[in-house]
Amino acid sequence: MDFNDTPAEAEFRAKVRAWIEANAQEYLEPPAEPWGLDEFVARSKAWQKKKYDAGYAGLTWPKDVGGQGLSPMHQIIFNQEESRTYVPTGLYAIGLGMCIPTVFTHGTPEIIRRYVPKALEGVEVWCQLFSEPVAGSDLASIRTRAVRDGDDWVITGQKVWTSFAHRSDFGIIITRTDFDAPKHKGLTMFIVDMKAPGVEARPIRQMSGSSDFNEVFFTDVRVPDSHRLGAVGDGWKVALTTLMHERLAVGGKPRHAPGWRALMELARGIEADGTPALERADVRLRIADTYIADEGIKLTQMRALSALSKGAIPGPEQSISKVVVARTMQEMSAFALELAEAGGLVVEKGSPIERLQQAYMGAAGLRIAGGTDEILRNIIAERVLGLPGDLRPDKDIPFSQIRPL
Ligand SMILES: Cc1cc2nc3c(=O)[nH]c(=O)nc-3n(C[C@H](O)[C@H](O)[C@H](O)COP(=O)(O)OP(=O)(O)OC[C@H]3O[C@@H](n4cnc5c(N)ncnc54)[C@H](O)[C@@H]3O)c2cc1C
Numbered sequence: 110m111d112f113n114d115t116p117a118e119a120e121f122r123a124k125v126r127a128w129i130e131a132n133a134q135e136y137l138e139p140p141a142e143p144w145g146l147d148e149f150v151a152r153s154k155a156w157q158k159k160k161y162d163a164g165y166a167g168l169t170w171p172k173d174v175g176g177q178g179l180s181p182m183h184q185i186i187f188n189q190e191e192s193r194t195y196v197p198t199g200l201y202a203i204g205l206g207m208c209i210p211t212v213f214t215h216g217t218p219e220i221i222r223r224y225v226p227k228a229l230e231g232v233e234v235w236c237q238l239f240s241e242p243v244a245g246s247d248l249a250s251i252r253t254r255a256v257r258d259g260d261d262w263v264i265t266g267q268k269v270w271t272s273f274a275h276r277s278d279f280g281i282i283i284t285r286t287d288f289d290a291p292k293h294k295g296l297t298m299f300i301v302d303m304k305a306p307g308v309e310a311r312p313i314r315q316m317s318g319s320s321d322f323n324e325v326f327f328t329d330v331r332v333p334d335s336h337r338l339g340a341v342g343d344g345w346k347v348a349l350t351t352l353m354h355e356r357l358a359v360g361g362k363p364r365h366a367p368g369w370r371a372l373m374e375l376a377r378g379i380e381a382d383g384t385p386a387l388e389r390a391d392v393r394l395r396i397a398d399t400y401i402a403d404e405g406i407k408l409t410q411m412r413a414l415s416a417l418s419k420g421a422i423p424g425p426e427q428s429i430s431k432v433v434v435a436r437t438m439q440e441m442s443a444f445a446l447e448l449a450e451a452g453g454l455v456v457e458k459g460s461p462i463e464r465l466q467q468a469y470m471g472a473a474g475l476r477i478a479g480g481t482d483e484i485l486r487n488i489i490a491e492r493v494l495g496l497p498g499d500l501r502p503d504k505d506i507p508f509s510q511i512r513p514l
Pocket residue numbers: 203236237238239240241242243244245246247269270271272273322473474475477478479480481482483484487499
């Protein structure tokens with residue numbers, strides 16, 4: 110595996126670096142105060158538009174839909190350079206990373222022309238309406254129904270945990286159109302206008318204080334048949350496109366998440382039981398464990414990059430990264446906060462502990478979002494290691510007979 114850029118990649122990297130340095134001046138350091146949601150959305154839209162205007166949005170997308178027709182390596186190089194800064198990009202992670210690739214794969218030419226360029230420009234924000242109160246890991250158990258009525262479909266039901274639904278213009282929604290088919294077979298996917306009558310997004314307040322995700326209620330929401338993605342009953346196949354892109358979008362370590370260096374910096378500055386923390390054997394062991402995990406994650410990601418640079422799509426082994434990233438982040442930050450004793454509870458702006466506190470609060474969600482640890486382990490067991498499959502006793506039974514509706 111060659112970790113160095115080719116001459117052409119090095120030239121592209123230098124060009125990107127110069128552009129980012131010239132255009133992201135205000136984001137070279139973390140914000141002095143966390144942005145509120147309105148400011149985050151406004152800054153995200155402005156940055157995406159700036160990239161679009163300069164020809165750096167959707168690098169791998171075809172030119173006729175607003176992209177640049179370049180390779181995944183170009184996108185990776187751009188992402189690496191962009192992630193050296195604190196520019197806000199998370200608003201588009203789901204839309205551009207998962208929803209728009211699904212629209213592009215399964216939408217008609219008219220739908221693609223209508224929606225893809227506006228999404229790349231950042232003018233329209235998208236959300237992923239999959240999870241429901243009784244269907245998360247077992248996504249094929251969703252109950253939101255869509256019933257045909259003339260040229261429209263009428264959607265009724267509830268989604269939950271929908272990131273940025275309250276700030277989205279459109280969403281991709283998986284619905285059940287046939288309750289008598291087995292659970293994976295009666296599903297159909299649509300594009301839904303989040304401003305349509307009958308759509309209500311209710312933000313959920315998180316322990317970090319922010320409200321990034323929502324419960325979303327659909328009451329007789331009308332969606333034209335032209336906004337169906339894929340054939341009626343083929344929604345599971347369409348959802349797999351989204352989930353395949355999700356594996357690529359959520360696999361890595363979150364930008365600027367603290368690693369072993371943050372723990373070492375903390376341990377260097379504090380005493381525990383009257384001894385410098387860095388001299389304690391358990392602290393040194395934890396730093397070493399975190400270092401090993403961080404290096405393993407880096408090399409696993411390099412393996413995925415290497416596959417991409419040769420034109421291959423990284424496979425289910427990509428799930429390994431997220432399992433290790435989320436668990437390491439949670440265990441390391443919990444250890445650090447405990448080590449800091451009462452100081453671990455005090456929020457002190459700019460202190461080494463602050464990033465560890467944020468990591469601790471974010472890690473719990475990371476272990477669930479985009480597939481829980483257990484589900485990813487099942488994927489690794491079945492599809493990487495070839496072990497026997499999980500039990501799926503309800504797979505071939507008509508959905509209406511699985512449990513009372
Ligand atoms: C930060 C965040 C953002 C999110 N954003 C979105 C979004 O934008 N759109 C969206 O649609 N959803 C979103 N989700 C929801 C997410 O996809 C679900 O929470 C996730 O799929 C788990 O589903 P669940 O919460 O219903 O838990 P459940 O599926 O009920 O799982 C409960 C527990 O049972 C375990 N479990 C379940 N099945 C098995 C099994 N077969 N074997 C072993 N253990 C099992 C799980 O691992 C878990 O520990 C988000 C979640 C989070 C935390």
